[in-house]
Amino acid sequence: MLPYAIVVRHVPWAQLKALEDFLSNAASITNHPQGVEEPLETSRDIFTKAYAFTRADEAAALGLHPFFRPIAAQHGGTVTVEGREMVITGSNDYLGLTQDPRLKEAAREALNDFGTSCTGSRFLTGTLTLHEELELRLANFFRKPAALTFSAGYLGSLGVISALAGRQDILYFDRENHACLYDAARLSFGTLRKYEHNDMDELERLLAKDAPKPGGRLIVTDGVFSMSGHIAKLPEIVAIARKYGARVMVDDAHASGVLGDGGRGSAEHFGLEDQVDLVFGTFSKSFASVGGFVAGERKVVNWIKHKARPFIFTAALPAMQMAAALKALDIIESEPWHREQLWHNVKLLHDGLNSLGFNTLGSETPILPVLIGPDELAVIFWRGLWDAGIFTTPALPPSVPTGQAIIRTSVNANHTPEQLKRLLEAFAVVGRQLGVIKG
Numbered sequence: 001m002l003p004y005a006i007v008v009r010h011v012p013w014a015q016l017k018a019l020e021d022f023l024s025n026a027a028s029i030t031n032h033p034q035g036v037e038e039p040l041e042t043s044r045d046i047f048t049k050a051y052a053f054t055r056a057d058e059a060a061a062l063g064l065h066p067f068f069r070p071i072a073a074q075h076g077g078t079v080t081v082e083g084r085e086m087v088i089t090g091s092n093d094y095l096g097l098t099q100d101p102r103l104k105e106a107a108r109e110a111l112n113d114f115g116t117s118c119t120g121s122r123f124l125t126g127t128l129t130l131h132e133e134l135e136l137r138l139a140n141f142f143r144k145p146a147a148l149t150f151s152a153g154y155l156g157s158l159g160v161i162s163a164l165a166g167r168q169d170i171l172y173f174d175r176e177n178h179a180c181l182y183d184a185a186r187l188s189f190g191t192l193r194k195y196e197h198n199d200m201d202e203l204e205r206l207l208a209k210d211a212p213k214p215g216g217r218l219i220v221t222d223g224v225f226s227m228s229g230h231i232a233k234l235p236e237i238v239a240i241a242r243k244y245g246a247r248v249m250v251d252d253a254h255a256s257g258v259l260g261d262g263g264r265g266s267a268e269h270f271g272l273e274d275q276v277d278l279v280f281g282t283f284s285k286s287f288a289s290v291g292g293f294v295a296g297e298r299k300v301v302n303w304i305k306h307k308a309r310p311f312i313f314t315a316a317l318p319a320m321q322m323a324a325a326l327k328a329l330d331i332i333e334s335e336p337w338h339r340e341q342l343w344h345n346v347k348l349l350h351d352g353l354n355s356l357g358f359n360t361l362g363s364e365t366p367i368l369p370v371l372i373g374p375d376e377l378a379v380i381f382w383r384g385l386w387d388a389g390i391f392t393t394p395a396l397p398p399s400v401p402t403g404q405a406i407i408r409t410s411v412n413a414n415h416t417p418e419q420l421k422r423l424l425e426a427f428a429v430v431g432r433q434l435g436v437i438k439g
C-alpha cells in the first residue's frame with residue numbers, strides 16, 4: 001500500500017494498488033532522454049509488446065493518465081478542456097504570441113500566397129522565397145553569417161548533429177540534454193560522452209582524457225534545460241572548449257526570445273555570442289510556430305544544408321509556419337515588453353511557489369519545476385491540480401532522477417495575475433493535503 005494519507009477526490013484507496021503497479025512501470029509511457037530499453041523479445045510477432053502494453057489504458061481508466069489530454073480551444077493563459085476553462089502551465093508559449101492577431105494574419109496571407117504545403121524537399125522543389133527570407137533574418141538576429149531552417153526542431157537536431165559527427169568525432173553531452181539531441185547522437189556516427197548535469201569538472205576530465213584521440217569534438221548543451229529550468233554554464237563551457245579545441249552547440253529552444261536583453265538567448269545572456277559556434281533552436285516555443293533552425297558560420301551551415309538527411313529527406317517547412325515565425329521575430333526584436341511581462345510573471349510564480357515552501361530546484365527561468373518526490377505522489381498531485389482546474393503535467397523517472405518526480409510548471413507573458421493566483425492557490429491546497437508543504 002502507498003505510504004501517503006491521500007485525500008484527493010476520485011482516487012479511491014482500492015485503486016491505489018493499480019496505480020502503484022502502473023507507476024512501477026511509468027517509464028513505458030514517458031520519454032527517456034536516451035531511449036527506453038524494451039525487454040528482449042522472443043516472440044515472432046513484432047506486435048506482441050504492443051498487445052501486452054495495457055498500463056496506459058489502466059491509468060486512463062483510473063483517471064490517472066496525465067498525458068495526451070485534448071485541448072478544445074486555447075486562450076493564452078487558459079485553455080478549454082472537457083468543457084471547462086483551465087489555467088494552463090507547462091506550455092512553451094513564453095511570449096504569449098500564439099494568439100497574437102498579427103501572427104494569425106501573417107499566416108493567413110502566406111496561406112493565400114503559397115497554399116497549404118510545399119509538398120517537396122527543400123533540396124528539390126520545396127524551397128520558397130520565404131525560407132531564404134527567414135534564414136537571412138535569423139542569421140542577422142543571432143549575429144551569425146548564415147542560418148538554416150528545418151521542418152521541426154527535432155529534425156533540426158538530428159540534421160545538425162548527424163551531418164557533423166563522423167566516425168572519429170566525439171560528442172560531449174550534459175546528461176540533462178533534450179531527448180532530440182540524444183536521438184541525434186544515435187543517428188550520427190560519432191561517439192557520445194555524457195557528463196553530469198552542469199558538471200564542468202567532469203566535462204573537462206572527459207575532454208582531457210580524449211585529447212590524444214583523433215577526430216573533432218563538439219560540446220552540446222541545452223541553453224536552458226527543459227525540465228529543471230537551469231541555465232547552462234556557458235562561460236565555463238566555452239573556456240573548456242577553447243582549451244581542448246572543441247566546438248560548442250547550444251540548444252536554445254527554451255532561451256531564444258526569453259534570455260538576453262534582445263531575446264537572443266543564453267549566449268547573449270552571458271555576453272558570449274561570438275564564442276558559441278552553433279545556435280540551435282525551435283519555432284515551437286517563443287516563436288509561436290513550428291520548425292527548427294541553426295545559425296553559424298556560412299561554410300558549416302552550407303555543409304549541413306547539403307548533408308543533413310533529416311533536412312533533405314522530408315518536406316520543407318510550410319509557408320504559414322514561417323510567416324508566423326517571421327512575425328514573431330519582428331515582435332521579439334521590436335517589442336521587448338512581452339519579455340518584460342514574461343519575467344514579471346516568472347517572478348510572481350517563482351516567489352509564490354517558494355514562499356509556499358515548494359522546492360523549485362533552483363530554477364531561475366520561466367520553467368519552474370516543483371519537486372514532489374515519489375512518482376505516485378506526483379501523479380496524485382497532478383490529479384489534485386486537475387480537479388482544481390489547473391492544466392499541468394508531471395515528469396516522472398526516467399525523464400527525471402528516481403525519487404525526484406516533478407510537476408513541471410512554466411509561465412508565459414499572457415498569464416494574468418488572477419490566473420497565477422488561482423494556480424498558486426491550487427498548489428497550496430493540494431500541497432498541504434498531500435503533505436508536500438507544511439500548514
Ligand SMILES: Cc1ncc(COP(=O)(O)O)c(C=O)c1O
Nearest residue numbers: 152153154178226253282284291
Ligand atoms: C530543448 C529542446 N530542444 C529541441 C526541442 C524540439 O523542438 P520541436 O518541438 O520544434 O521539435 C524541444 C522541444 O520540446 C526542446 O525542449
